[in-house]
Structures are given as structure tokens and as C-alpha cells.
Amino acid sequence: GNSVTQMEGPVTLSEEAFLTINCTYTATGYPSLFWYVQYPGEGLQLLLKATKADDKGSNKGFEATYRKETTSFHLEKGSVQVSDSAVYFCALSDTSASKIIFGSGTRLSIRP
């Protein structure tokens, strides 16, 4: 079945460091891929998405590229800020698009 595997946290970085959170997926067909973020005390927010191979999603300085050959959708940011501290979830839509399948989440903490 479809599944998402993302790097376990927690991840702790210093402000202005480079961030990578790895995500790989298993899916039949051509799913859409997402990164969601949950800031402390808030709900899930869609951070970025890519709907086909080689698409790059980007938002708030974060980027992720849909790599079909490696079945990956790694999240990157060149210079993180304290305000980026949150839990990040990689996800895919199944082929029928009736539901989204999530990874286990990666907690990111940025220290000043």
C-alpha cells in the first residue's frame, strides 16, 4: 500500500543553519506530494505541494522537489529561523485522491 517515511526527529539546529528533512514514499500511480507544518498550539497548515514529477514546491523559503526516480520529496531551507520551530509532516494523496497519507512527523527546534 501507499506509505510515507520521513526522518525521525527531533532535529535541533542553530539559527541560519541549512535544513534538510528527508522524505521518501511508496505509491502506485502518480500521487501529489505535500509538506504540512504544525506550529506550537496551532493546526496543520499546508506548507507546499507538488503534483507531478520534477515539480518544485516552495513557500516561506522552504523548497521540495518531486523526484520520481528516487521516490523522494525532501524538504530544504537555506537559512532557518527560530520561528520555523514546528512539527513537519510529509504526505501524499493516494491515487483516488480520497485521502492523504502522512508520515510520522519531524519535530524541528531552532535555537537562537
Added chain:
Amino acid sequence: EAGVTQFPSHSVIEKGQTVTLRCDPISGHDNLYWYRRVMGKEIKFLLHFVKESKQDESGMPNNRFLAERTGGTYSTLKVQPAELEDSGVYFCASSLSGGNYGYTFGSGTRLTVV
């Protein structure tokens, strides 16, 4: 536009009691989803409504969980009787056209069963 609203934000109940969670989707969104995250694990799908009909309820864990969406507007998720393993965060989401472009999520209800 108002977002997806969930009530209550927190609930603490004793094992064996009943709890009802409510979700108000974005107006006009026919698709409504329930998910939950237990013990810091992955967020798991529970079920999907299209208007008032259950499109997919394959993720409902057992018959102690009952979801309804009367009139295709708000939805309720009842847990009766609650067990300790039901503790977690329950998220509701809505969308216009399925999951291909992502959903809008509510802030979640944190349920603690003691």
C-alpha cells in the same frame, strides 16, 4: 473566509464515558475528513464524507467510533465508550475537490482519556 473550526479544543474524560467532537468545514466544501494522531505517531485517516455520505470509512478503528454529517454541513465524531488508547489529537479537514491539492485543516481536538 472562516477556516475549519473544531470544538472543543481540549477534552479530558474518563474511560467508559462518551465524547462528541464537532467539526465545521469551510462553507461550500463538500469533502470533509477526519484524521487522528495518537502518541506522536503519524496522522492517520479515519473517514471521508462527500456531502452527507460516507465515501470512505476504512480508517475507523472500531464500532465505538461513529461519525455523522447531517445535511452535509458540520460533522460530529462520537466515541462511546472511550478507551485509554483513544487519546490523541483529532483533526478535521475540508476541501472543494478531494485531496490532490491538499486540504484545509482545523486546529484539532486534543482528547485525553484517563
